[in-house]
Amino acid sequence: MRKPYFTGWYFRATDLETNYSLSIIVGTHYSIEKHSSFIQIIDTTEKKTYYISYPSHYLKLNVNPFYIKCGKSIFTKDFMYLNIDTPRIQLHGLLTFDDLLDIKRTVTSPTIMGPFSFFNFMECYHHILSLHHFVNGVVTLNGKKHFFNQASGYIEADSGTSFPKDYVWLQCNTFNTNDIKFMCSFAHIPFLITSFNGLICVLNINGKEHRxxxxxxxxxxxxxxxxxxxxxxxxxxxxxxVIKAHLKNGRSLISPQLGTMNRPVIEDLEGQISIQFFKNNALLFEDLGELCAIEISHKY
Known part of the structure; x- marks a missing residue:
């Protein structure tokens, strides 16, 4: 019998000048009950999120070069073409991506998961495809145009059977004074017959990565x-x-559980985050970030 699974790619574009952020999740999932593809949408102007389900064969994937087509929309590392027209949502536009910033990779850490990426029994695998890139273009969501001019982009991917039952995820590239690219996830990780709270966090300051x-x-x-x-x-x-983050307008997204997209989590694209970075007791820097993406599913 086929094992339940999901695969999803998360594309985010944030323009601090217009105070607007848009996130698109495209993916596929399989369980005994259902096998389908989907696009999920959240932004900072709509008061709700959108989930569009497609038949499984509507998603076409090519790994190298990276290319996804779901319905009439196309996703690559160079651009995102959106063409969605349903009774609930109309979303059209083209966003281009330039100067993708990768994380440091080694033989023992080929992904952000490090050596855990080699185990074939993990519940969820996490990948960062672009820690930051520049986004340009325009999208029209339900009749309203949103412009991106050298905006900040981010791309990641997840795959496995389920999202962790408890986790927090943060991502922000729009800080006030420093050139900071930031992503952090803290989650409950099942591992064989035990479990632990696992951490992955990337802090890139002026081009230098701290892991x-x-x-x-x-x-x-x-x-x-x-x-x-x-x-x-x-x-x-x-x-x-030291990380302090506050949600402002959390909205419900659907996440995978045993291959089925039926578990609600909270995501906010308008969060505020403060970071303080110390060496010993000396403060190296501190900064405040706006339009921080915060996603929480917790029983901490």
Missing amino acids: FATYNGSHVERYLINSSKVYMIIRKKHYRL
């Missing part, structure tokens, strides 16, 4: 997570990262 992850000795020293805020202290040897 905090369970597999390199980093750990979350203290945390407080609920439906409205996230507070974490992350430690790695002499370094300490």
Whole structure:
């Protein structure tokens, strides 16, 4: 019998000048009950999210070069062409991507999951395809045009059987004073007959990457997570990262559980985040980020 699975790609475009952010999730999922493809949409102007289901064969995927077609919409590392027309949502436009910034990769850490990427029994596999890139173009959502001019982009992918039952995920490239690219995920990870709270976090400051992850000795020293805020202290040897994030307009998205897209989680594209980065007790920098994406499914 075929094992339940899901695969999804997350494309985000954020323009701080217009205070607008748009996220598109395209993917496919399989369970005993259903096998279909989908596009899910969330932005900072609509008061709801949209989920469009397609027959499974409506999604076409090519790995190299990376290319996805779902319905009439196309997704690559160079552009995103949106052509969605339903009674509930009309979304059309073309966004181009330039100067993609990759994470550091090694033989033992080919993805952000490090050596955990080699195990074939993980519940969920996470990939960063672009930590940052420039986005240009225009989209029209339900009759309203949104322009992107050298805006900030981000692309990631997930695959497996289910999202973690408890997790928090944050992503922000729009900070006030520093050139910062940031992504962090803290989640409950089943592992064989046990489980642990796993951490993956990338902090790129002025082109220099700092990696905090369970597999390199980093750990979350203290945390407080609920439906409205996230507070974490992350430690790695002499370094300490303090994260405070607040949700403003969380909305319900659908996430995978045993190959079925039926589990609601909360995502906010308008969150605010503050970061303080210390070496020993010396503050190296601090900054405030706007339009932070925050996603929470928690029982912490």
